[in-house]
Amino acid sequence: NGVIAGTPTTTGNFSLTVTVTDSQSPAKTASATISLVVAVPPLTITSSTLPAGTEGTTYSGTLQASGGTPAYTWSISGSLPSGLTLAATTGVISGTPSVTGTTSFTATVSDNGSPVQTKSLTVSITLSAAQPPPGPGTTWYIRADGGTNTQCTGKTNAAYPGSGTGQACAFNHPYQMLNYSGNWTSFAGGDTIQFADSASASHTYYMGEQNSGVGTDWHAQLGGICPAPNAGNSQGSQCILPAPPSGSSGQHTRILGQNAGNCHDSGHTHLVNPTILSGIDAAFVVLDTRGTDYVDISCIEITQPDTCTTVAGAGQCTDSKNYVRYGGLLLNYQTQQGPSNLTLQDVAIVGTAGSGILGSHLNKSSSDVFSATDVYVIGNGQAGWNGDGGGCNTSCETVGTMNISYATIDWNGCVAVLPYDMTKPDTQNKFNYCYGQESGGYGDGFVQIAAGNMTMNVDHSHFRWNTQDGFDSLHLSDDVKTSPAIHISTSWSEGNGGQTFKLGAGAASTAINNVSISNCRILSNASAFPLNPSGWALDSGDTCRAAGDQWAFQLNNGTAITLENNTSVGYGNTMYDIECAAQAPNCAANGATFIFRNNISKGYADPGNSNTLASGIYLGTGNVFANSGSAIDHNLWNTIATGCPESYLSAQEKIYTCGDPDLVGESNINAINPNISSSSPAINSGIAISGVTTDFNGKTRANPPAIGAMEP
The missing domain is CATH 2.60.40.10 (Immunoglobulins)
Structure with missing residues (x-):
């Protein structure tokens, strides 16, 4: 039929002669030359x-x-x-x-x-957003227009109709679920407390006995724990919710705010319309999780009404103030068991007088997992996240796994001026009454102290403007009989009164794609934060504590610590202080190793110490880089007091780059932009590292990669 058909396997112009023959006798034929063009179809x-x-x-x-x-x-x-x-x-x-x-x-x-x-x-x-796993138990509804536990059953998401008892409607406060002695009535493991107010705006529930006209008088209903109104903080502090009942791996107990499942912005900078629990009358804590198992808390903000601190001095809370005395969220107290398999998602603790999150002794077994995602711990008067059980030493160690992602831990040791607007950047909010350890306060951003055979993974987190250290996991390795491991990546530490990152390790710890900005004197410079009220600035004794060392490491015998693709800038005595744990004083001679690759280190003049520059690496351990398994190469050094490379490491550091990294913003140490410009000598000067495939910004790493936390 003369049809030319098929699937061409090549392209081009094809010339061919075709002949047609008819059916007559004798047959007639005709020939012609034609062209066939086979083109590539458009992509x-x-x-x-x-x-x-x-x-x-x-x-x-x-x-x-x-x-x-x-x-x-x-x-x-x-x-x-x-x-x-x-x-x-x-x-x-x-x-x-x-x-x-x-x-x-x-x-x-x-x-x-x-x-x-x-x-x-x-x-x-x-x-x-991921939804917390549903529990098969009862859902108890809380909403401001609900009723008491005699008016409503609490099992229906509806307002109290205005009359009658035992109505199908929500409770008006979680205290309606307690008996006279302060214990849960019907709340059981696997149940859910669902705050059910409108998702368009946050609603506040006052947690504690009425004081100075704020809150509810619970004395008649909860006289076993709540005193009469204005009875004094020493009594009112016990008027709190008990720890929720434990769930199980398939039946989590849940406390969900009104906007759970859609409770943080896409940039992970703040919560969106959470339920607010505000501690009053010196409440001991607002939420207690001691001894629990499989509890989820989501879309909750913990705060207090008044701007005051538990630290003695200006701004100290009095009996007339409404505040949280000990911690906003309590994990454990002294040697008590903390929670196992606790999940925190979209939780903020802002402006409490004590610590934001307090306690440790987490998990009971190696398979238990503590998870915290989108957690905001901002402007709390003592520490931010204080992972010390209180006098535990090594008697209440955390085990299993801790996973922390998108944590913002800023301005702790100061108190956020309330009410605090989470939608504004921290530098646009007000903080006051800043104290560090030398002046009776604390001020660590994040600190985790007692750890057994635990693994802690931290990523995409910020530790800024805390009055002591930013991220402190140094003392996880104090007990040489245990093997904790810390892995921190894509995180940022800046402007803290002490050190930026402190890592200990029993077995192996890593720090990859992090930004470290050591500019501790900014906290004593009130003009750098003009929106803050007078009285906020940190005292000179706490500014640049520990000589302003930037990174601090503690090694045990056989420890392996790895630092790769970090960008560190700033001033202080030493940029990298590498020491042995007190119980392993000869760790370098006993197999400790250190890998230091693809790191940018840029020193700045210290304005509070005759404009001196920091030295690069201090080896209190002995030369750990001489050990088999250690490495120091492909780093960029600039304006370091001890030169490039340091002479005493010249036998180990053979491949390096000396010169200005040409950061996008590097002229002002208090306004660093650590991205590298297109002319930076760091570009393609690193060495490809297995597993490090993206940079701080999530951009795919080149091969070879740039030195530092960012690709251009």
Whole structure:
């Protein structure tokens, strides 16, 4: 029938002679030369949309193309959601996302033709917040227009109709679920407390006995724990909720705020309309989790009404003040058992007089997991996250795993001026009454002290403007009989009164893709924070404590610590202080190792110490870099007092870069932008490291990668 058909396997212009013969006798024939042009079909991206996903849940979506000349190569302009990566040869985007919201980016595909065809398309991925696992038990509803425990059953999400008893409606306060002695009535393991006010604005519940006209008089209903109104803080402090009943691995007990599941912004900077629990009358704590198992807390903000602190001095709380005396969220007290398998998601502790989160002794077994995601611990008068059980030493050690992601731990040791607006950057809010350890306070941002065979993973977190250290895990390795491990990545520490990062280790610890800015004197400079009230600035005794060392490390015998692709700038005595634990004074001679690669270290003149520059590495351990398994290479050094490289490490450090890293913003130590410019000598000067495939910003690492936390 004259049809030429099939699938061409090559391209080009083809000349062919065709002949046709008819059926006459004799047959007649005719011939002609014709051309057949086989062209490459245009390259097209056929996947205009990608599947939606859920934060914290494995994701996979595939970019697809047709036409052109396979095989295809894919690339991304912009950034994928944090936690996701692109396979260039297959177009598969996969991983476990750690953000919510819609992220748009440009996908580009190239074919294998000559010349190469390319095609680009803007696509997006929408990620929703993970919902806490449902419990099979009863859901108890709390809403401001609910009723008492005689008026309502608490099992229906409805307002109290205004009359009658035993109505199908919500309770008006969680205290309605307590008996006279302050114990839970019907709340059981696997149940849920669901605050059910409108998600369009936060609602506040006052936790404690009425004081100075604030809160509710609970004395008649809860006389076993709540005194008469205004009875004095020593009595009112016990008018608190008991620890929730434990759930199980398949039946979590839950305390959910009114906006749970949609409770933080896409940039992980603040909560969105959480339920607010405000401690009054010197409440001992606001939420207690001691001894619990499988409890989830989500979309809750803990605070207090008055701006005051428990530290003696200006701003100290009095009996007429409404405040939280000990800790906003209590994990354990002294040697008591803390929670096992506790999950904190979208929780803020802001402006309490004591510590924000207090206690340790977490988990009971190696399989237990403590999880905290989108936790904001800001402006608490003592420490921010104080992981010390209180006088435990090593008698109440944490075991299992701690996973902490997207924690913001700022301005602790000072008190947030209340009411505090979480939607504004910390530098735009007000803080007051700053005290450090030398002046009777505390002021650590995050500190975890007693640890057994525990692994702590921290990522995407910030530790800033705390009056003592930023991130302190140094003393996890105090007990040489245990083997804790700390892994911190893509985190930022800046402007703390003491050190930025402190890492201990029993077995192995790592710090990868972090930003460290040591500018401790900023906290004594009130003009740097003009919106703060008078009286806030940190005293000279606590400013730049521990000689302002930037990083501090504590090694045991056989310890391995790894620092890779970090950017560290600032001043102080020493940038990297490497010591042995007190119980392992000869750790370097007993097998400790240290890997130090792809790090930017840039010194600045110390304005409070005759403009001196910090030295690079101090080895109180002995030369751990001389040990087999240690390494120091592919680092960039700039304006370090001890030179580039340090002479006493010249036998070990053979590959290095000396010179200005050319950061995007580096002229002012108090306003650093640690990204590197396009002319930085750090670009492609590092060494590829297995497992380090993205940078601080989630951008794919080049091969070879840039030195420091960021690719250009």
